[in-house]
Amino acid sequence: MKTLKYYLFREQLIKKIRQFFLSQGFHEFITPVLNDSIPLEPNIYPFETEWKTARGIKRFYLSTSPEKHLKKMLALGVNKCFSIGHSFRNLETSSPLHSPEFLMLEWYRKNADYKDIMIDVEKLLSHFNVLKHYKRFSLVELFKEYAKIDVVSFLNDAKNRADYDKLFVNEIESRLPKDPLFIIDYPSIISPLCKPKKANPLLAERFEFYWKGIELANGNTENTDYRSILKFFKAEQSSRKAQTSPITPIDHDFLNSLKKMQNASYAGVGFGVDRLIMMFQK
DSSP states (O other): OOOHHHHHHHHHHHHHHHHHHHHTTOEEOOOOSEESOOOOBTTBBOOEEEEEETTEEEEEEEOSSSHHHHHHHHHTTOSEEEEEEEEEOBSOOOBTTBOSEEEEEEEEEESOOHHHHHHHHHHHHHTTTOOSOOEEEEHHHHIIIIIOSOHHHHHHSGGGHHHHHHHIIIIIGGGSOSSOEEEEEEEGGGOTTBOBOSSOTTEEEEEEEEETTEEEEEEEEBOOOHHHHHHHHHHHHHHHHHTTOOOOOOOHHHHHHHHHTTTSOEEEEEEEHHHHHHHHHO
C-alpha cells in the first residue's frame, strides 16, 4: 500500500518535470482518455468500454499512452509538446513493474531525432541530480555477446518473434549494469513505428532507457510513412484475429497526423513516471 510520503514525493516530482519542460519551451496538453480507435502496437492491448445512449451504443478504448493526441498537436503545427497522463493497458499480468493503470510522461520535438531525445532524457534526470551522461549499448552487440545469436536474423524468422521477450529478459536484461544507460540498435522488424536507419534499414532509430536494470522509457525518431504504418496496422489486425486476441479498428486519425508530419523529422519518448519514482525509492 502506498503511503502519504509516496504521494507527496510524486507531487514534487511531477512539479519538477513540468517545470523542466515549460522552461524548455514545450507546450503541455491534457490528452483524452476515451478514444474511438487506438494505434495498433505489438503486445499492447487497450481496455474497452461502451457509451450507452438512447441513440445506441458506441465503443471506446482507454488510452494506452498520450501518443495519439500529441501527434495530433504536432500535425497541427506545434513544435514541442509533452503530456503527463493516465494510461491503461490490458492483458498484462500485475506486478511491481506492471499495472493496468499508470502515469506516462511523453514528449515530442520537431526537427529532432532519437539522439536528441536521449539528450533530453539526460537533461531531465540531471534536473534531479542524476548522472549527466549515460553509456549507449547496442542491442545487436548485447545479443552477440550474451545470447550468441544475430538478433536481426533471428527476428527475421517470424516463428522466433514470440520468444524474443523471454530471451531478452533472461539473457540480456538480467546482465545490464545498474547505472542509467541507453540501449540502441533495435531491429526494424520489431519497431514498426520507428524510422529505419538510412545506413542500415534493418535497424531502427530507437532507444530504450534503463536504470537499475528496469526499463523506464522507449523513444525513437518517428516513422511518418503513413502507408507503411497502415500496412503494419492491417497485418497486426490479421495476426490478432488469428490468435483470437482483441482487435481494434484502424486508427485513421493517427495515420492522418503522420501524413501531415511527413515534411519534417520528429522524435519522442514515452517515460514511465511510476517507475521513475521507484528509482528514487530503491
